[in-house]
Amino acid sequence: MATIRKRNRKWHVQIRRKDHPTLTRSFDMRKHARAWAREEESKLDRIQAWQSPVSMHRLTLGDIVRRYRDEEVPKKRGADVETTILNAFLRSELVNNKLSEIEPAHFAAWRDKRLQHVRPATICRELGIYQHMFGVAIKEWGLPLATNPLAEVRKPKRDDRTPHRIPDSMVLQLEEAAMKGRTPLIIALLRFALETAMRRGELLALQWSDINLERQLLHIPKTKNGCPRTIPLTPAATAILLSLGRTKETSFVFPITRSALAQCWRRLCRRAELKDVRFHDLRHEAISRFFELGLSLPEVALISGHKDHRMLMHYTHLRPELIVLKLNATEPRDHY
Template sequence: MASIVEIKRGFGVRWKGVVRRAGVPTQVAYFDVRDDAEEWVRVVDNDARERQNEIKRQQALDALRERSRNEHRTFGDVLHRYLIEIVPHKRGADVEATRIKAFLKTPISKILVESLTQAHFAAWRDARLRSVGGSTVNRDLTILSHVIRVARAEWDVQLSRNPLHNFRKPKSNPPRERRLSPDEEVALLNACAETRNRHVVPVIVLALETAMRMGEIVHLDWSRIDLERQSAYLSETKTGVPRGVPLSTRAVEILVRLGVRNRGRVFRGLTENALRHAYARAVERAGIKNLTFHDLRHEATSRIVEKGLTMLEVATITGHKDLRMLQRYTHLRTQDLAKKLG
């Protein structure tokens, strides 16, 4: 639990920040300005929560290793171990952890891992397709396949083959073409400004100005930002290939307003899950329908194309490894050419 206490003295007021979490030493600090106390409490409480979660993970891992001495393990046991040992070290760990926890609630997690067959995963796939699209199911299958590969290679799980090898996957959803109207952008930013999380508005602006993915924005580091040259270097990307991103004047202005530092995360304490929930609430509050966070990347890319950059230049900014992925934007270039022809 975190709290801020006002301490009145004869010559003024001070603010006492206190952070308490089970299993973690209590931390206390004093400040002359309440805003400083609030920022300290937020950062320290996030650190304490991470330490608390690490202690819980280690305790769970110790218990799981004890259980794993049993010859027969369920797929849920393997998923749980993967959640504890592997997921924390991956990009987008909080998102993948949510997916793993969802798998643990399905019937397939109760099956002995040595008994898993393609039929089990086919039943899971068909049930999952009743509530989500093919693209989501395919992302889930990629995770599940990696879980099995790790279990067979590193944990001595006895499976003669990976049941997801040559497994029939559903068709992916067609690319979304959702554009953000000027009125929707205003409504979205106004709704974001009403959230308790002060990071949401600058995140939305950066998404629209740079076409960065959610995870890339969340992990932005001040040490990799050069405001004079208007550029940011992304060391952690979805493709695993670092890249530089040019910063527009509007993007630079929003970063300056955050308060420039020499190093450290630009959005300290912000996770992808927290941002995703805050964004969803803001979209609902704004009365906007069918607008995902990833649609902002599509909108930003569309705007970049409309400014007349070549597809190679666009790919350099957005990080698309395959230019064919940008073919969906060629209709915008065709419209521009038609206007020039008159």
């Protein structure tokens, strides 16, 4: 219970709770003091409700998911995608279980059932979200769980898929398919992705204010690893931007949503009769082309934004026939 006293023309509020630091504050008006006291006591009530062992029998998994979605996810850069994943998870039967009943076996059964419909990589991503969710609930919300139930759930083995190289012939196929659609902007976006090796999110967030055409530089303020970078523009990339032109309607270079792009890409591949080709393969292709042009590892890392050179090698898929041409172009050495 909050204590409110008047001292020296001020209303002083003091709130004491067991296992919590004392809260104090002063106000000029009594009504403001009472309002603050009610708000803070309500917060403490919610905290104690979550930390109580009784909460394990009262709260459901759905309660955890909803709080995590509403309080933690908005702080993330990929909030939209993660919110969609959590909303879909809330439609499953698993979220109706009480927290006291949740065991690793529940998530293992959910994993096996989900594997019948989606790829292992999707399962790994979703399990990672739920494991982080329980970690936050235990460490920051005081949920009385001894261990994280997701820590003991085995993640499925990811597909050993080798990203496609995208030669010019395939680009032409995609462009011809795009011309039959209603989104001509996708052609410029596709070409620009091949010239810059930018991620999909970086392309869609690109604004004209980030571009310096005179110096042929492009600044990416928000990146996946949190480190802004400035990349050089190839002559072809500069030409693409000049062909687009800046309009007053929007500040974005490619005014298209993530979901619209995903849908457009699926239609393109279907029209072009290309199977298992992903938009992210464009980034793999672009990085491989930079190496084939003769750029050094640090130069390509500056463009791609990779901090780990081992991960950069994962994106590199050199064509052996080009290496043969290089070897044949070298002067023969004397044999001893």
